[in-house]
Amino acid sequence: MYLLLLLTLTLFPLVMWCQRTDGSCLISNMKVFKNNVVFTLPGLSRCTKHICRNGKIEVYEHACDFEGQCYLANSTFQLRCIVYKCMVQMMPLARRTQVALLENNCIDMFGQCHKPGARFPVHKDGITYGSCTCKTDLTGNRINVCKTICEIDGKVYAENQTFERDGKPCMKYVCDHGTARVIEAGCLFKNKCYPPGEVINNQCKQFKCVQKDNSGYLTFEIEYFQASCMDDKGVCRSPGEIFPYKQYKRCECGVKGMVISLSCLS
């Protein structure tokens, strides 16, 4: 359905004009326009262009004057996610320009347009709402209806409620205006959570909790970091260190990647 927004009635030029032998046009305020020159007529819409053709003034181009801009007849244009069309109706002594509203869409926090029913994030009063839907209000305007509850992985969480996902106990989230916001992140190792960057010692082997960015989706994984040798008392010995081991007096710890070796002299 069309919604008429702006109507401009333009009467055909009532200005006097006069045909001259060289094909130029003279209008009432004594202005002369040469043959084939395009101009606007004083007192009429600045968006309607006229042309002088062999001494006669003709309409060259119809356009709608809308919010300080001219839009050509029959063109569609978009302003703040609303699509309009400039329509011109010819009448016996006048023409009517009207700007019709074709499509009314919602605008998101990035300035992107969304059709009714679409879901997208919105930034409002300093708060980011993760899940808003484009709807129509009682007056026909498009509005963003934003959720404050979180619907995640098929479950519903209230605002400020904390929760886990995918059975990962080291990742904690809070429901923040429709979005799951990470509040605690880390790696699980032997039933304990470790924050990213922390080195974990386990039987002279060291592991690290590493944060990885898989194209915007953060994961936290345990990675092998480095190893050392373990002597017969359970003490960790660094690579290159010499120490007694069982019946041997001098053993040297050697580490290559994940392979640990002891070279001993009796």
Ligand SMILES: *[C@@H]1O[C@H](CO)[C@@H](O)[C@H](O)[C@H]1NC(C)=O
């Ligand atoms: C606009 O479209 C109508 C109907 O399709 C057509 O008759 C008219 O000539 C068009 N006007 C312009 C200026 O293109």
Ligand SMILES: *[C@@H]1O[C@H](CO)[C@@H](O)[C@H](O)[C@H]1NC(C)=O
């Ligand atoms: C959620 O927490 C914030 C900050 O602690 C608080 O200002 C807000 O009122 C809380 N909202 C609800 C619905 O409990």
